[in-house]
Amino acid sequence: MSDQANLRVQRLRDAGYKLTNARLTILTILEQHGGHMTSADVLEEVDAVAPEIGRASVFRSLDLFTRLSLIRPTYINDSSTPTYVLLPGGHHHHIICTNCDRVIEFEDCHLEKLEHELEQKFRVRLTGHLLEFYGLCDNCAARQPD
Amino acid sequence: MSDQANLRVQRLRDAGYKLTNARLTILTILEQHGGHMTSADVLEEVDAVAPEIGRASVFRSLDLFTRLSLIRPTYINDSSTPTYVLLPGGHHHHIICTNCDRVIEFEDCHLEKLEHELEQKFRVRLTGHLLEFYGLCDNCAARQPD
DNA sequence: TCCCTGGTGAGACATGATCTCAATTGCGGT
DNA sequence: ACCGCAATTGAGATCATGTCTCACCAGGGA
Ligand SMILES: [Zn+2]
Ligand SMILES: [Zn+2]
Ligand SMILES: [Zn+2]
Ligand SMILES: [Zn+2]
Numbered sequence: 312m313s314d315q316a317n318l319r320v321q322r323l324r325d326a327g328y329k330l331t332n333a334r335l336t337i338l339t340i341l342e343q344h345g346g347h348m349t350s351a352d353v354l355e356e357v358d359a360v361a362p363e364i365g366r367a368s369v370f371r372s373l374d375l376f377t378r379l380s381l382i383r384p385t386y387i388n389d390s391s392t393p394t395y396v397l398l399p400g401g402h403h404h405h406i407i408c409t410n411c412d413r414v415i416e417f418e419d420c421h422l423e424k425l426e427h428e429l430e431q432k433f434r435v436r437l438t439g440h441l442l443e444f445y446g447l448c449d450n451c452a453a454r455q456p457d
Numbered sequence: 458m459s460d461q462a463n464l465r466v467q468r469l470r471d472a473g474y475k476l477t478n479a480r481l482t483i484l485t486i487l488e489q490h491g492g493h494m495t496s497a498d499v500l501e502e503v504d505a506v507a508p509e510i511g512r513a514s515v516f517r518s519l520d521l522f523t524r525l526s527l528i529r530p531t532y533i534n535d536s537s538t539p540t541y542v543l544l545p546g547g548h549h550h551h552i553i554c555t556n557c558d559r560v561i562e563f564e565d566c567h568l569e570k571l572e573h574e575l576e577q578k579f580r581v582r583l584t585g586h587l588l589e590f591y592g593l594c595d596n597c598a599a600r601q602p603d
Numbered sequence: 604t605c606c607c608t609g610g611t612g613a614g615a616c617a618t619g620a621t622c623t624c625a626a627t628t629g630c631g632g633t
Numbered sequence: 634a635c636c637g638c639a640a641t642t643g644a645g646a647t648c649a650t651g652t653c654t655c656a657c658c659a660g661g662g663a
């Protein structure tokens with residue numbers, strides 16, 4: 312198990328939740344795919360790897376992980392089903408092409424300062440963030456001048 | 458009609474889409490509510506204001522507006538339906554409490570520089586962004602010391 | 604050992620979103 | 634102002650997605 316994975320398991324335990332087989336399996340699947348899975352993707356993979364796990368548990372786990380800021384659902388393409396992204400270190404950033412749905416991930420966000428300011432201003436305790444830019448990727452931009 | 462609304466209508470036209478009654482109605486509803494509406498909210502309001510507009514058109518319009526970066530679907534509470542936020546000036550920022558689902562909006566993001574860097578680095582043309590922080594609001598943080 | 608609580612799987616169920624297709628409409632061209 | 638046509642629409646069937654219920658189980662503490 313990777314360091315990141317251990318951190319996540321730790322977070323589960325610290326929050327007082329049991330590390331059950333269903334939860335570990337689903338977390339592992341998310342890790343292995345590096346995020347960006349729809350609920351359908353997760354369901355399919357769970358069914359292939361551990362068919363004894365029910366669909367309700369999959370959704371329950373995804374909700375739990377979301378509350379713990381381990382993952383975050385986002386709407387990549389059209390508005391139907393969310394895509395879950397892992398939040399290693401609490402954050403994730405990507406660019407979404409609104410024409411072809413291509414996703415480009417990037418690392419640096421320089422948001423630590425803003426995060427601090429917000430915590431003080433609103434007296435909140437922040438555990439993660441998601442930053443999405445959207446526009447046209449190089450391919451689609453070339454095709455649609457102006 | 459507000460300046461912002463005119464800008465959005467312009468964006469529709471520029472992209473080569475017709476300004477139909479359905480689209481204008483739905484856009485107006487979004488404007489009036491200042492964003493943060495679920496598809497159910499929009500459907501309900503459409504039904505109250507212009508019952509002749511069909512469900513399908515509502516979803517089609519929301520998808521179109523999303524592609525045009527006029528709005529953006531996001532996953533606020535643990536319900537499975539997206540909440541759409543308006544993107545005045547192309548961006549929107551908020552904090553979501555992962556315990557009580559409270560949403561706190563904020564204005565400043567200081568992301569212009571990063572946006573520029575990304576455009577150059579990946580040769581993309583960016584039209585907007587969404588920044589979400591997650592954590593506990595003041596209320597929930599007080600209840601869960603740690 | 605016996606509760607008690609949190610967690611689970613199966614499947615029925617309720618919403619939410621899509622599809623199809625004929626009818627209509629916005630808008631550019633005349 | 635009119636025409637012609639592709640874009641867009643509305644109704645309802647249909648499909649997909651996520652929720653609920655409930656009996657059952659595992660594990661920790663008395
Ligand atoms: Zn693209
Ligand atoms: Zn970040
Ligand atoms: Zn809260
Ligand atoms: Zn911004």
